Amino acid sequence: EVQLQQSGPEVGRPGSSVKISCKASGYTFTDYVMNWVKQSPGQGLEWIGWIDPEYGSTDYAEKFKKKATLTADTSSSTAYIQLSSLTSEDTATYFCARFNYAFAYWGQGTLVTVSS
């Protein structure tokens, strides 16, 4: 069974960084691209970017190129997203989602709260 288990809620101070993890199981981690999606409180969904764990290649939505950094550790089958220079606009739930023919599998989401 494919599972994506994300790390717990984070609180970050304005200007700081946070790093969220997404541990994959039930499939070969390097066989599928991992995406990240943002959902702001009471808002819709925004695609942040993807990483190909096999090659480490990444691509980002223009809006997130200076905000998010995607990495992957193949030894632990874990994908990461680091969010930098946090502002109140970054307060949101962040999801990892595995892509095959669509975003068929999602993590449970990680709430990031930016607060001083």
Added chain:
Amino acid sequence: DIQMTQSPSFLSASVGERVTLSCKASQNINKYLDWYQQKLGEAPKLLIYNTNNLHTGIPSRFSGSGSGTDYTLTISSLQPEDVATYFCLQRNSWYTFGAGTKLELK
């Protein structure tokens, strides 16, 4: 960038009713359109991919159609467990979600 407009934003319907949700793209997206269901406090769940393909395990009362810029998700007979917000996603050029349709029971 491709913009996705969903309508209506909010819909109230009765159990057993046929429900139609719409999604309009700002340009042709070549049927690269998926539908997701999100219940409160949960991750989105894939229902339909590439316009009209039912994802594994999704009940057959859900169906999708469309082409070009206009796409539709239909629930043939609304069930209580279908109360949720529904999002469309275009994958023709990068990825853009619609703002969602919140579906409740009348």
